[in-house]
Amino acid sequence: MPRDDVSQAPDAALLALYAAGEPAAARELTARLVPRALGYAARLLADRAEAEDVVQEAMLRLWRAAPGWRAGEAQVSTWLYRVVTNLATDRLRARGRRGPVGTADAPEVADGAAGAEAGLIEADRMAALDAALAALPERQRQAVVLRHLEGLANPEIAVVMDIGIEAVESLTARGKRALAAALAGQRGALGYGEGA
Amino acid sequence: MTMPERDEIEEMFAMARAAPRPAPSTALMARVLADALAHQPRPAGADASVAGRARGGWLSALAAAFGGAGALAGVGGAALAGVLIGIVQPAPVTRLADAVLGVQVASVQLMPTADSLVAGE
Incomplete structure (x- = not known):
């Protein structure tokens, strides 16, 4: 199959091609889905090595599911988010509710003077956001990341998390409030507030 | 605030x-792709061809290269005849060399004659 056709095909079409034995479809799906799944898993787990393991396992389940995949039943990306969510949840529970291992290792927010340059302030803000997300309760973190960082719509998040849409709205609202509270003490250091 | x-x-x-x-x-990326290729279903046509090769082994592969089992039998027969002619140098070979090349070809008796091979002497 020509390279252009593969790169422009929807995920479900690529999965059907993969099941039909087309190697180019395997390469394109890997290139397309792994970075997305890894970004999501890394935010849930705050641990790069664990996130990579989760992504490899989730992709393995996708390859195995491909021959029986029924077009139109589920979006490939939604299905993958759901598997990654479940695998990450298992990992977090296996940690014995110690919380993400990366929380304590999150970069310290620099003081106001060191963060004077725009690039440093941006890096500080991202580090502070990651740390605050990692401190959220598990389900709130999943909902906030899916809604505000992965850009999914509430009905899709409901499918991923296997809950109702109202529950999604409640989780994202509570998650945002908790983030605001967690970041409250760092507004000055992050370049917000008076004179910022 | x-x-x-x-x-x-x-x-x-x-x-x-x-x-x-x-x-x-x-x-x-390499691990994921390796998993993908390891679990990828084979196309139906590829399965038949791979299975056929596996059943026939090297002999059927060789026969296929020569155009089938019949052709392979012919090639084998010709090879055997060449070896025998080289060993026993029958008289017609030297007479043919005289007629075609116009030179005398000495026939040296290094090995037993065809008659002795056939007679088992």
């Missing part, structure tokens, strides 16, 4: 969305 404004949280979300995703390591 010490709580971040609603817009400030939204601004941080927008910044995070715009930031490039962490690039997966080459090792992870």
